[in-house]
Amino acid sequence: MSSLLRPGRRACFLLATLVVLADQLSKAWASEHLAGAGVRPFLPGLLEFTYTTNTGAAFSLFSGAAQALGVVSVAVALGVAVWIWRLGRAPLALARCLALGLLLGGAIGNGIDRWRLGAVVDFLAFVPISFPVFNLADVAINLAVLCFLIDLLAPAASSRG
Numbered sequence: 001m002s003s004l005l006r007p008g009r010r011a012c013f014l015l016a017t018l019v020v021l022a023d024q025l026s027k028a029w030a031s032e033h034l035a036g037a038g039v040r041p042f043l044p045g046l047l048e049f050t051y052t053t054n055t056g057a058a059f060s061l062f063s064g065a066a067q068a069l070g071v072v073s074v075a076v077a078l079g080v081a082v083w084i085w086r087l088g089r090a091p092l093a094l095a096r097c098l099a100l101g102l103l104l105g106g107a108i109g110n111g112i113d114r115w116r117l118g119a120v121v122d123f124l125a126f127v128p129i130s131f132p133v134f135n136l137a138d139v140a141i142n143l144a145v146l147c148f149l150i151d152l153l154a155p156a157a158s159s160r161g
Contacts, residue, residue: 008092011085012101018106024112024134030123030135045127052133053119066118073111082102095154099147102140109137
């Protein structure tokens, strides 16, 4: 199978790096252009920009525990990085590589905010439904969960990679 379809650990780390860059650049933009600006439409009827910060985890769980969650972010990032590193140079199932890279990038992206700012910057909000405001690191983490599920539900593909 081509290397594009069966990436190795280098691809996982590259994806994580891209996620961190996109996440941190988007949060810097949001902090500069959206803080105090109220709600701004982005994709009318679907997404809007709403700047906020969150000292907790997803859905504002553990609010006010940014330092403890910062430690969790570091632990998750280290754990995933070790997991990727231990994979060696062997080809890896695409869904698993995507999951690992997205999870690592998302954990680092939100971890940087927790350590640097004491809160995570969120700025994306769904319009048609009531859902917590989120950021690109959150999107990456949720996509990682989806990729892990795909990898889990495709055991024949996973056992070959």
